[in-house]
Amino acid sequence: EAGVAQSPRYKIIEKRQSVAFWCNPISGHATLYWYQQILGQGPKLLIQFQNNGVVDDSQLPKDRFSAERLKGVDSTLKIQPAKLEDSAVYLCASSFGSTWGETYEQYFGPGTRLTVT
Amino acid sequence: GNSVTQMEGPVTLSEEAFLTINCTYTATGYPSLFWYVQYPGEGLQLLLKATKADDKGSNKGFEATYRKETTSFHLEKGSVQVSDSAVYFCALSNAGGTSYGKLTFGQGTILTVHP
Numbered sequence: 001e002a003g004v005a006q007s008p009r010y011k012i013i014e015k016r017q018s019v020a021f022w023c024n025p026i027s028g029h030a031t032l033y034w035y036q037q038i039l040g041q042g043p044k045l046l047i048q049f050q051n052n053g054v055v056d057d058s059q060l061p062k063d064r065f066s067a068e069r070l071k072g073v074d075s076t077l078k079i080q081p082a083k084l085e086d087s088a089v090y091l092c093a094s095s096f097g098s099t100w101g102e103t104y105e106q107y108f109g110p111g112t113r114l115t116v117t
Numbered sequence: 118g119n120s121v122t123q124m125e126g127p128v129t130l131s132e133e134a135f136l137t138i139n140c141t142y143t144a145t146g147y148p149s150l151f152w153y154v155q156y157p158g159e160g161l162q163l164l165l166k167a168t169k170a171d172d173k174g175s176n177k178g179f180e181a182t183y184r185k186e187t188t189s190f191h192l193e194k195g196s197v198q199v200s201d202s203a204v205y206f207c208a209l210s211n212a213g214g215t216s217y218g219k220l221t222f223g224q225g226t227i228l229t230v231h232p
Contacts, residue, residue: 004160031218033218033219033220035220040225041224041225042121042206042208042222042223042224043206043220043222044222045219045220048219056219091160091161093161095218097218104218105163105166106163106218106220107163108153108160108161108162109160110159111160
């Protein structure tokens with residue numbers, strides 16, 4: 001079974017530029033998550049999708065970050081314009097579902113390491 | 118809100134030593150608890166989990182017991198190997214509430230095992 005795919009693996013940009021990350025979840029997984037992992041910290045949820053609908057985007061800085069999940073499969077996370085503090089690893093994860101009262105394992109991709117200079 | 122606190126600072130051990138990494142949590146309701154591991158250059162992998170009080174999760178010689186009375190989920194291994202060197206994250210997830218499934222992570226503990 002193929003795992004969660006992410007690209008690119010590394011990206012270096014200057015502040016105020018824009019950048020986009022792509023994620024392809026495990027086939028059949030309805031729930032997709034984007035996490036931000038700053039160096040020395042644990043991952044923090046940015047946005048959660050259930051199929052192509054947003055479940056939680058309360059921690060997403062909406063003035064500069066946007067995300068979409070077209071057709072309930074692949075997802076793209078965009079930052080425009082980037083700030084120095086956006087330097088982090090961006091992790092995509094997927095799970096079979098997210099149902100009230102149930103816990104499903106999340107599978108993580110390798111992440112995209114973003115450096116903003 | 119939910120939060121997870123892991124023991125401070127990196128841990129350095131000799132091979133075959135006993136390992137404990139402390140984890141405590143704050144959460145509403147009855148969360149599920151997890152330990153994730155991140156090996157150098159690799160993504161996060163689920164190591165073990167426990168979904169209710171007094172459950173013990175185990176995998177690859179690692180164990181952790183869900184202690185509701187002390188809100189803890191400490192990770193232990195009786196004899197570590199060099200290959201266990203990695204970053205370990207404690208995490209929780211609520212099966213209910215407004216954002217079920219979302220993981221809340223601790224800050225991570227770097228483990229280095231020397232031969």
